[in-house]
Amino acid sequence: MSTDHSKMERVVATDCGSTTTKAILIEKRDGIFRLIKRGEAPTTVEAPVEDVTKGVLNAITELEELTNIKLLENNNIIKPRRSGDEGTDIYISTSSAGGGLQMMVAGVVKTMTAESAERAALGAGAIVMDVIASNDMRPIHEKIERIRHLRPDMILLSGGTDGGTIKHVVELAEIIKAANPKPRLGISYSLPVIFAGNQTASKEITETLGSITSLQITDNIRPTLETENLMPARLKIQDLFLEHVMAHAPGYKTLMEWTDVDIMPTPGAVGLIMQKIAKKKNINIVGVDIGGATTDVFSVFGEVFNRTVSANLGMSYSISQVFAEAGAENIMRWLPFKPNMVDIRNRIKNKMIRPTTIPQTLEELVIEQALAREALRLAFIQHKSLAVGLKGVQQQRTISDAFSQKTSGETIIDMFHLDMLVGSGGVLSHAPRRNQSALMMIDAFEPKGLTELTVDSIFMMPQLGVLSQVHETAATDVFEKDCLIYLGTSVCPDGQIKGSGKPALHIKLEMPDGKSVEEEIPYGEIKVIPLGHDEKAKAEIRPLNGLDMGAGKNKKIDAELNGGVVGVVIDTRGRPLDISLNDPLRVQNMIKWFNAIDMYPQEFGKLIGG
Amino acid sequence: MGQAYTPGLKVSKYTLIEKQRILPIKGKILVEQGTKVKPGDKVASAELPGSVVIERIAQKLGVPANELPKFLKVREGDSVTTGQVLAESSSFFGLFSNKVKCPIDGIVESISPVTGQSVLRMNPVPIDMLAYIGGTIKEVLPEEGVIIETKGSLIQGIFGLGGERMGHLKMLVDSPDKAAPISALDASCKGMIVVAGNYIDFSFINKAMEAGVKGIITAGIDDADIKALLGYEIGVAITGNEHIPLSIVATEGFGKINMAERTFALLTELNGKFASLNGATQIRAGVIRPEVIVTDIETESAVKEDEYFLQEGKMVRIIRNPWFGKLAKVVKLHSELQKLETEAHVRIVEVQLSDGTNVNVPRANVELIAE
Known part of the structure; x- marks a missing residue:
């Protein structure tokens, strides 16, 4: 895109989700880009409307009504901006409608090329339906049946290092050929297959798949064992997403003509803004978007970006899967009362079949937040297992020295070096109290040392991701001023102490008003020290009795802590967090911690019989 | 008077029904446009490629x-x-x-x-596609399938298990707030689709399978019993392919809940008719609800379209605690946000319960039921 956007002062951006199309209006005011208003309307990809642009126009109409700015004329976006304050300078969009981009990936060795292929697909914003590998122990006919049954939007085939043996990767191509897969949307076009494997095999792969699929060849994702080269495959995936998948979804051809830059898959755009922010602030970030059906986790560690999607972990459509995967005991342990199992099971299933309902009572809210912790915890475990160094070799990915000495195959998510956690999705962004979001994230992610906690106020990261491609300053301005809500900083020593009541940590804070706060906090507690948004406090923290704040056991650290709407949250419950349903003190402890962080209102006492 | 869009489940005595019958792969169409078909007629066939x-x-x-x-x-x-x-x-x-x-x-x-x-x-495996409902072939989709159009009764459930079944409807209870006793499942239930009332448990389902019942329509069911029946947890709400000898349609949800009066009354009226039932449920984009369809209706009356707007005076079902499953009448749609016990601020609807008390419920927590 060669258009000059330097004089841009107004942006309309939409995100077409599976159920809702969200539109935002951004304007430059007093030299800074700010979010002005947000509108939304139901997405119209499916029957009876079957035209995504209708939902987009409806969402923008809401923006018009809220701002009194004329943005539409004859069912078209007014562009460029006219005198008299009509129209917008640019229009951009992301999309996850129609189930997003669903892919299968294949590679020769499960833990090497297949895993790299999975990372490439996830990073591009896809849901990976299955990973086929030559050594995945499934009989060949089972793999063929699986490919045929799943009907992905696209397949990424990798395998072999450049110049190496071609036999195995050709064998994988033969499996795909035997399955003769049909694309999910429309039976009239050929399934896109991207080959990003041993380049020496290109001729044989073309002979095998060229006539029955829409085959594209791109650079090898593992040209040598020691290197991983994911970008060419990721870009190819996003191109094909537009050309093949989106072009077959109703109304997208028109939408593509409207936008100033290519439409991006929603998670791909979120990944982009996270990378830009991490780079700009020189920090390591973990972000999570917990939706109704899926939970996405993003991380940028030492410039290495990873994204995973837990396709069946979510708070409505998939809530039952959270229960199934976590197990009843893990859900129940977060409840400050003794639960009735049959009743809880029925409540969860009733939420699944009526996914748009919301908790009306405190008891229902507490149950949903218990489920949210487990969905987040499981999604993060999955993320850590994929965000790893290259297996079987000395790592040579472009990451900072801090991580270069890791054992190969070990996760690169080092909780002591995590600077910021970003939570988004209804259960975190719209929790009635921000304190609830803070504790849910602490319980699920178990941060160690010092970590800044934030939530995305209205989930506009997708739109900001695409915007960052056009105008990085505009995107980062809005991200910092309007998108993120700073909750505060968590202070969490690592390790455990046997026996209760022993001191865990000594903290001395120099508060912004010049006063100083000094406390010794026993093991097994949560303590909140108020420190407002835009406020900072100098801290001297000494872990005690063998605990570690990142500098070593019992070693003091000095730091500057950022405040937020919750404040400084000191969590001395130890790491790993050990909360078991069968612990006789569990209910008592839960109540103590909830009260310490002011989690729920007064009526909470009645709920727990207090 | 305020109104808001609130989709509910369709429960219609007489409505226009259209069904696409699409083969999993291209095949042969055995009927022509305009052909009248019965539920058990073959409309298309194909040969699935062998393994x-x-x-x-x-x-x-x-x-x-x-x-x-x-x-x-x-x-x-x-x-x-x-x-x-x-x-x-x-x-x-x-x-x-x-x-x-x-x-x-x-x-x-x-x-x-x-x-x-x-x-x-x-060698390929031949498959036949049945009409599943009685009606007229509205359109032939060459090599892919047909669209059947008919008028008849349609009852959508909220959740189901098992695929398409056909059989005569048999009422086992006389009131929507009663559960059918196991003893009601006798030899006369073989091949039937039975209406079991407000609740079924695992022993009832087991006995129904023994008795050769083809389908069960119930208001409520316990999730724990579904796990016991299938041997695994239903994780994602996509059902219809369970390997069980009968299909189940729950009209209200999980737990013990009375069946909506109108649903129960319609089923009572249809007692003895030949019905098509499908437990397949999918609760995401492209929602599929389980259904009971009866096309064997003699009286022609005007098709009445359901309305999906929440208005004062309309009947609703509350679909979340603390009044889960209760029926109520809309008293007022408050436009301003109100604070709940959870401290969330949401749009609410004031409704009157059957005992005359008025309560406030989030609009998201009610669904319309046709009167």
Whole structure:
């Protein structure tokens, strides 16, 4: 895109989700880009409307009504901006409608090329339906049946290092050929297959798949064992997403003509803004978007970006899967009362079949937040297992020295070096109290040392991701001023102490008003020290009795802590967090911690019989 | 007077019903546009490609893949039978021979000179697509399927298990707030779709299976019993392919809940009619609800379209605690946000419960029921 956007002062951006199309209006005011208003309307990809642009126009109409700015004329976006304050300078969009981009990936060795292929697909914003590998122990006919049954939007085939043996990767191509897969949307076009494997095999792969699929060849994702080269495959995936998948979804051809830059898959755009922010602030970030059906986790560690999607972990459509995967005991342990199992099971299933309902009572809210912790915890475990160094070799990915000495195959998510956690999705962004979001994230992610906690106020990261491609300053301005809500900083020593009541940590804070706060906090507690948004406090923290704040056991650290709407949250419950349903003190402890962080209102006492 | 869009489940005595009957792969259409069909009639058929077996011929013969063509006894596209020789090599002037025999009946789909393996495909499996509902063929989609149009009764459930079943409807209870006793499941229930009232448990389902019941319509069911029945947790709400000998449609949800009066009254009226029932449920974009359809209706009356707008005076079902399952009448739609016990601020609707008390409920927590 060669258009000059330097004089841009107004942006309309939409995100077409599976159920809702969200539109935002951004304007430059007093030299800074700010979010002005947000509108939304139901997405119209499916029957009876079957035209995504209708939902987009409806969402923008809401923006018009809220701002009194004329943005539409004859069912078209007014562009460029006219005198008299009509129209917008640019229009951009992301999309996850129609189930997003669903892919299968294949590679020769499960833990090497297949895993790299999975990372490439996830990073591009896809849901990976299955990973086929030559050594995945499934009989060949089972793999063929699986490919045929799943009907992905696209397949990424990798395998072999450049110049190496071609036999195995050709064998994988033969499996795909035997399955003769049909694309999910429309039976009239050929399934896109991207080959990003041993380049020496290109001729044989073309002979095998060229006539029955829409085959594209791109650079090898593992040209040598020691290197991983994911970008060419990721870009190819996003191109094909537009050309093949989106072009077959109703109304997208028109939408593509409207936008100033290519439409991006929603998670791909979120990944982009996270990378830009991490780079700009020189920090390591973990972000999570917990939706109704899926939970996405993003991380940028030492410039290495990873994204995973837990396709069946979510708070409505998939809530039952959270229960199934976590197990009843893990859900129940977060409840400050003794639960009735049959009743809880029925409540969860009733939420699944009526996914748009919301908790009306405190008891229902507490149950949903218990489920949210487990969905987040499981999604993060999955993320850590994929965000790893290259297996079987000395790592040579472009990451900072801090991580270069890791054992190969070990996760690169080092909780002591995590600077910021970003939570988004209804259960975190719209929790009635921000304190609830803070504790849910602490319980699920178990941060160690010092970590800044934030939530995305209205989930506009997708739109900001695409915007960052056009105008990085505009995107980062809005991200910092309007998108993120700073909750505060968590202070969490690592390790455990046997026996209760022993001191865990000594903290001395120099508060912004010049006063100083000094406390010794026993093991097994949560303590909140108020420190407002835009406020900072100098801290001297000494872990005690063998605990570690990142500098070593019992070693003091000095730091500057950022405040937020919750404040400084000191969590001395130890790491790993050990909360078991069968612990006789569990209910008592839960109540103590909830009260310490002011989690729920007064009526909470009645709920727990207090 | 305020109103808001609130979709509910469709419960119609007489409505226009359209069903696409699409083959999983291209096949043959057996009916023409305008043909009248009954639920059990075949409308299309296809041959599902057989499963695939990969035979590592070169490896078994002990020859390099690129030399395999010399030893082959079959070519791509050949029909083969079990035991037929696919390739043969000999050594020591023909003294010893090594044969690779075909493990299946089918065809040789491909032989790769790179890997030395052959893809053998078993003979195709014929499948028939039934009409499932009675009606008229509105449209033929060449090689893909048909669209059947009909008028009849349609009852959508909220959750179901199992696929398409057909049978006569049999009421086992006389009131929407009662559960049918197990003793009601006698020999007369064989091949029937039974209406079991407000609740069924695992022992009821087991007895129904023993009695040869084809389908159960219930208001509520416990999730724990579904796990006991299937042997696994239902994780994602996509059902319809469970391997159980009967299908289940729950009209209200999980737990013990009274069946909506109107649903119960319609089922009572349809008692004895031939019904088509499908438990398949999908609760995401492209929602599929389980359904009961009866096309065997004599009286022609005007099709009444359901309305989906929440208005004062309309009847609703509360679909979340603390009044889960209760029926109520809309008193007022408050436009301003109100604070709940959870401290969330949401749009609410004031409703009157059957005992006369008025309560406030989030609008998201009610669904319309037709009067």
